[in-house]
Amino acid sequence: MKKLLWFILAVFTLFYTSNVSYAQPVKNPPAEAYEQNTMSILWFQNAGEAKALYYQGYNIGKLRLDEILRKKQYNRSLKPAIVLDIDETVLDNSPYHASFIINGNGNRFDWSKWFNRAEARALPGALDFLRYADSKGVEIFYISNRQEKQKEATIKNLKNVGAPQANPDHVLLQQKNEKGKETRRNHVAKTHDIVLLFGDNLGDFSGFDGLTDTGRVKTVDKMKEEFGKKLIVFPNPMYGDWEEAIYDFEQKKSWEEITKLRKDHLKSYEP
Numbered sequence: 622m623k624k625l626l627w628f629i630l631a632v633f634t635l636f637y638t639s640n641v642s643y644a645q646p647v648k649n650p651p652a653e654a655y656e657q658n659t660m661s662i663l664w665f666q667n668a669g670e671a672k673a674l675y676y677q678g679y680n681i682g683k684l685r686l687d688e689i690l691r692k693k694q695y696n697r698s699l700k701p702a703i704v705l706d707i708d709e710t711v712l713d714n715s716p717y718h719a720s721f722i723i724n725g726n727g728n729r730f731d732w733s734k735w736f737n738r739a740e741a742r743a744l745p746g747a748l749d750f751l752r753y754a755d756s757k758g759v760e761i762f763y764i765s766n767r768q769e770k771q772k773e774a775t776i777k778n779l780k781n782v783g784a785p786q787a788n789p790d791h792v793l794l795q796q797k798n799e800k801g802k803e804t805r806r807n808h809v810a811k812t813h814d815i816v817l818l819f820g821d822n823l824g825d826f827s828g829f830d831g832l833t834d835t836g837r838v839k840t841v842d843k844m845k846e847e848f849g850k851k852l853i854v855f856p857n858p859m860y861g862d863w864e865e866a867i868y869d870f871e872q873k874k875s876w877e878e879i880t881k882l883r884k885d886h887l888k889s890y891e892p
């Protein structure tokens with residue numbers, strides 16, 4: 622009987638500790654794991670090209686929103702709405718990632734301390750676009766896989782940067798045991814016509830959850846007409862489902878396994 626109780630306790634502990642909002646491929650990654658992210662973070666923080674891509678995305682968003690409203694290209698029995706992811710879409714968390722390289726340690730997958738500081742800055746173009754959408758009477762929903770317990774800090778950060786409609790009804794965070802964002806998108810779609818979606822991760826759009834790395838790429842090809850039309854994608858080379866898909870979404874792989882999978886997925890030529 623005691624053994625059974627211990628077993629149940631162990632299963633519960635495993636279940637709850639693995640229920641993190643961001644995947645955790647390596648439990649205690651070595652400093653080298655962080656070092657490999659140096660170029661991605663350098664690019665994200667310093668390249669004018671990165672900044673330009675954010676402006677480009679939000680400029681296209683504004684053009685499309687104008688067209689949709691002018692031509693009334695939405696279900697007029699519903700309210701028009703836009704849906705945005707938060708991290709690396711509206712807010713810039715790159716200082717959090719840079720800190721691991723500078724300090725050589727830390728837990729890349731426990732974001733809570735950083736979130737609680739509520740000091741992430743807005744990404745280029747985000748605020749101008751959001752204020753414009755707000756001025757046009759469009760409802761803005763922030764759908765993020767931050768956890769519900771991080772809601773207060775998340776709203777505080779959005780308010781700190783001046784993001785409109787940053788309130789509990791418009792900031793929809795991940796619920797316990799919820800996977801992906803589809804449930805929350807469907808909830809919004811009951812009363813609103815979602816005319817545009819913005820994200821740095823394909824999971825910010827419908828149809829990508831649970832796909833393999835090659836499946837994700839094939840689906841992007843199939844949906845090519847939607848990008849720049851209904852779906853606006855931003856660049857995030859620092860982390861994301863694109864990386865987790867390479868590890869088959871298997872959590873807690875060893876650093877050796879991860880290094881091998883990274884190299885195996887490089888496409889080279891025979892010199």
Ligand SMILES: [Mg+2]
Binds near residue numbers: 707709710820822
């Ligand atoms: Mg994101």
